[in-house]
Amino acid sequence: MGTKELLTGRCGISGIEDDGTPVLDGNGTVIFYDDAVTETKDGKIVFLDDNGAEWTFDQLTAVDDEEDEDDDDA
Helix, strand or coil: CEECEEEEEEEEEEEECCCCCEEEEEEEEEEEEEEEEECEECCEEEEECCCCCEEEHHHCCCCCHHHHHHHHHC
């Protein structure tokens, strides 16, 4: 579980095909991490779970780590 971050990136091109599509330069995408912004929805921070589902902070519930470990023993 973690905050959903919006990032800016740049993928270079080395040309343009006859049909107008870009030719990627093959160097990958450069991500501008310093420009990252935490996404919000209706003024609430958005979180992503391990499955990619989105949750706002008010939808989260605290889990006791000890209680969670006890469930693993059952």
